[in-house]
Amino acid sequence: MFELTLRPATPADVSVLLDLIMALAEYEKLSHAVTGTVEALKEHLFGANPDIEAIVAEYAGQAAGFALFFHNYSTFLAKPGIYLEDLFVLPQFRRLGIGKAVLSYLAQLAVSRNCGRFEWSVLDWNESAIAFYKRMGASILESTRICRLTEEPLTELASNNSSLKVRPATPEDTPTLFHLLQGKAEFDQKLDTLTGTPEALQRHLFGEPSYIEAILAESEGEVVGFATFFPNYSTFLTRQGLYVDDLFILPSHRRQGLGKAMLGHLAQLAVKRDCGRLEWLVAVWNDQAIAFYKRMGASVLPDWRICRVADDKLTQLAAQLGDNNQNLGEK
Known part of the structure; x- marks a missing residue:
């Protein structure tokens, strides 16, 4: 059985990350919307004042997907959170549990940083994704736009x-x-x-x-x-x-x-x-x-x-990953 590895991205991964971003855009038929560059992505990830973080999912030694995220904030909770801007797994690596592992990894990171919640967005017509996220414990905020x-x-x-x-x-x-x-x-x-x-x-x-x-x-x-x-x-x-x-x-x-x-x-x-x-x-x-x-x-x-995971659902999602060989890293 091949081993799945989830790890924080490094500067050496930036070109691979942009290739995965392009693959995501192509999958969503939005290639025309990608205007970023390797240089800008590297600066925002690893510059003097990084704006974002990323993890790379590797399966059988190959880059299979990525997640890009940053800290958001809840004024009512007076706590930071983690917002998942993009998660993408290449089609040939799907149905291998990579998406679930990435969500659990980020939930662990949120718990370790004392975040109040973990959030991302989903298109309302993507019923299979919504069902999957609900199984992961997420609530879908139907009353906001x-x-x-x-x-x-x-x-x-x-x-x-x-x-x-x-x-x-x-x-x-x-x-x-x-x-x-x-x-x-x-x-x-x-x-x-x-x-x-x-x-x-x-x-x-x-x-x-x-x-x-x-x-x-x-x-x-x-x-x-x-x-x-x-x-x-x-x-x-x-x-x-x-x-x-x-x-x-x-x-x-x-x-x-x-x-x-x-x-x-x-x-x-x-x-x-x-x-x-x-x-x-x-x-x-x-x-x-x-x-x-x-x-x-x-x-x-x-x-x-x-989509939002908070409170007990957040700790439950974090626990699903288990104590594998993943290194959560710290900012």
């Missing part, structure tokens, strides 16, 4: 200057930021899911390593809104993006342009950092928010769903 700003709509939003005050959060803002976060949890009727602490949030905002950033909106000297965000990544573009985890404005200060001002500020940051896209989630029932985001130039992706 991904919003995306890219290319001209992103630069156009970034070019809209607002007179409203939006600024980066500082450590001194942590109590105010957490109070607003409690307000969002109460407004969303999700106070029971707010399990993080101000101390953990401050550590992850301003400590080392930092996982997330925050901006605040002010009106007449009072902080009345916030947004938290972190870098994400596009494998096909080999470019970083920005992902908005939470955006909230006090109900008493809505319809004053603050939401547009914060999105504009985030779009400016994305353009300044040479990001390929700005993304966030929206609830499917929130017609008002969807209409607002579309006016800002965002596309609402109708067929993508978020």
